[in-house]
Amino acid sequence: LSKQYFYREMLLRFLWLIVAVLCLSRGTNKRVARSPSQWSRTRKAIRIPTVSYSPTDINATALHEFSRLLRKAFPTVFSSSLVQHEVVADYSHLFTVQGSQPDLVPYMLLAHIDVVPASESDGWDAPPFSAKEIDNFIYGRGTLDDKECVMGMLQALEYLLLKGYRPQRGFYIGLGHDEEVSGLNGALNIVRLLKQRNVHLSFLLDEGLLVVDGVMKGLDGPAALIGVSEKGSATVKLSVTSAPGHSSMPPRESSIGILAAAVKRLEDNPMPMLFGQGPERGTFEHLAHKFIFPIRFLASNLWLFAPIVGRLLALKPETNAFSRTTTAVTMFNAGVKVNVLPSVAEAYVNFRIHSAQSLQEVLDLVDSTVGDQRVKVEVVDGFDPLPVSSYSETSYGFQIIKKSILDVFPQLTVAPGICVANTDSRHFKDLVADIYRFIPIWLVQYIGRLLERTLLQGQSQHLQPPLKTKP
Template sequence: MAGSLACVRALATVLLLGLATVSRSMNLQGKESQEASRIPSQFSSQERVAMKEALKDAIKIPTVSFGPEEFNTTALAEFGEFIQKAFPTVFKTSFIQHEAVGSYSHLFTVRGSDPSLQPYLLMAHIDVVPAPQEGWEVPPFSGLERDGFIYGRGTLDNKNSVMAILQALELLLVRNYVPRRSFYIALGHDEEVSGKYGAQKISALLQSRGVQLAFLVDEGSFILDGFIPSLKNPFAIIAVSEKGSINLNLQVNMAPGHSSAPPEETSIGILAAAVSRLEQSPLPNMFGDGPLKTTLQLLANELPFPTNIVLNNLWLFRPLVSRLLERNYITNAFVRTTTAATMFNAGIKANVIPPMAQATINFRIHPAQTVQEVLELVKKILADDRVQMHVTGAFDPLPISPSDEQAFGYQLLRHTIQSIFPEVNIVGPGICIGNTDSRHYTNLTSNIYRFNPVYLNPQDFSSIHGLNEKISVQAYHTQVKFMFELIQDADTYQGPVPHLHEL
């Protein structure tokens, strides 16, 4: 009996060793096969010139969204024709289907060779905000190149992503790339004014086809450089949620009269005081658990003494850190619901007491709050029944997408970031303080990630929707390279890969 058991054990050991050897051999062969079939992200000088020229041409098309129903439709139509000429291989490849949605948005379905792999979505938007000529170093729709930078509205928000995604796919296709994992490219034309006719319709179309996504990647965060003075190295933030929003109209009505005999208070005075109370009474600091705390803890060891001690012990120093964060207008936006008075309208004539005054306040809601909670706080701050509140648009913050070791989309992005930007030691989760088209896709996936593979410093941040928006030629080339690698990484990355839903 003992001898038989010994023989069985010996045989089992041999079998296990044999299986391990075979397994290692198969893994090595699989890895070698993947590496052999991988297309290197090396571009010729002619391709690099073509890349930047295509971006410059895209910037020259003024695809401006002026308001919810006001678009430069001529420019949007021109842009649709332009991308067909700029990326001919994308449009003529048999396994890629292109559809115009809502007249001016674009949906590309790229069919992979393995239908068992759940598809993903890459997103960007075509439209830009208005850009008055005043204050710009070059005309905002000139696409001029100066000192290694391409200037113009949309170079950071967000035609750079539109062009980088399509450019990367074009370069892969001309190198005979065939994807394993299917994916979609969604290019919205009205993101700057809510995405009602673009992203919302694309999402509804995909839902009608029964599509569920492994993950999606949209704009909304960057590689941050220079935002923390004592931090030498840049760090990348993948936004795993985004703030909600309220557009609140405040209105005061009073009897009109002659300015020669004014009442003690006018509609303008009452409303101005109400707006001032809102500005002087910031909503609660919500710093605590969540993505920001996680990222600060990741950054702790990159910072000098005593900052590293403070961030490694947030259980003790959280009140101090929260006060420090709210001192800077950018980091303040990460820790609370922000209040911005954006429009003020009153008066009909210089010598007439105005019968009505109106103001619009835009709130960006922290993920720890809701629309209803913010409105209740605002009403308490106003504390004046003469000031009427009318919500003209609102939505709650998005749920927080997973960023743990099992989150395939997040880990895939992290892997590609660290491959393309080896100087970036820290990749952490964060919150997008603006709003993106990605919020229209919560019906298709709970794995929504916002990341733009571009370095951003505080000056660049102020140029988004501001003056002298620009991107360096090198940064754009790197962005194309990132998308080129990310698309291939989605085929080969060894992580907790979902397998569902044929296209």
């Protein structure tokens, strides 16, 4: 991109730079200047249990309390003439920041307020809603998903407004309240509102991948991975119905046995290996020059070695997810009494769909693998993988995010990546072509050591994660 092009968007990059700095939670990083007031606000946010249990079961009381916290913590944001604030679907928030050049297509920053349930019995070193600080780390549900971004973005905007900031390009900040249960009220209603106003976005930035330190021992330095897509998803119900009976006179095959055999076939016959046919190829290509030999040789020649790399990655559950559509049996229900043969047995299987496959292709493979007419296969819900956003040298959104990351951390290698989990940003695909998923947090992950050992040794080894608690 030309120098003039970048200078025109200097304010946009500066906003993101501030967001990155204020969102970082790694206490050992000397580049982060901790603001006591900022961390106080973030800890207050974590202490509010904005839990989503299901689309119809959310903690409405906590969500109202969180709204009051936002108004108190960021008075300038809520009072500025440049910012229009709206409450959407009772609990979500939409901030519209006016730009001085309305002809420029706006962008959007997205985050979510809600968290998944947490119990102290889950092995936490500190109560999950205590926001307790231990060794320069704040512990609590929402510290990584996703209140650090909620508070970081609004703190950045508050800071810039106090400095007299006015952007050239307008932008939106969307805060959904039910992302953890698919965003069917928060994100979808924000989308409907923007559609009614004929809004189109230049790009959208949501949570997703991170700055990962230890992604692979053979990698020279940490890497920032920007998610350019996310996997699709399908939940399939398998069921077998047979005549009820008594355990004293069992048939040769029971409903449980028939269903168990079908489930075992799905586990024994995983979806085809597709490594190299999705965004994961770009990840390895961008990082190839930073690898030590022989990984550098393999990653630099994926045209030849993609099948080999894919098979090595498939040896570990943590890396197998990048190689194919994954199969996970998550629920199995049958029987009510030890001496009664159940008439119905049910199992639920969740698939996370690789970018090179479609939902229908996965369902067809499920039917052929089950291969038993006595087993009924029903789709509970599902959607295709998200389109892959552009990450070329001329991709506006990707290059702005990349440049901002390198402004803060020049030692990083930046690469595109694939999110194996799902976000509510998928609901915005009709408004924007390029959706990026990145959290400006420096995270040391044990998955890197798993990946490194898998590639260098080609064998399965058990490793314990270095982090004792759940972030």
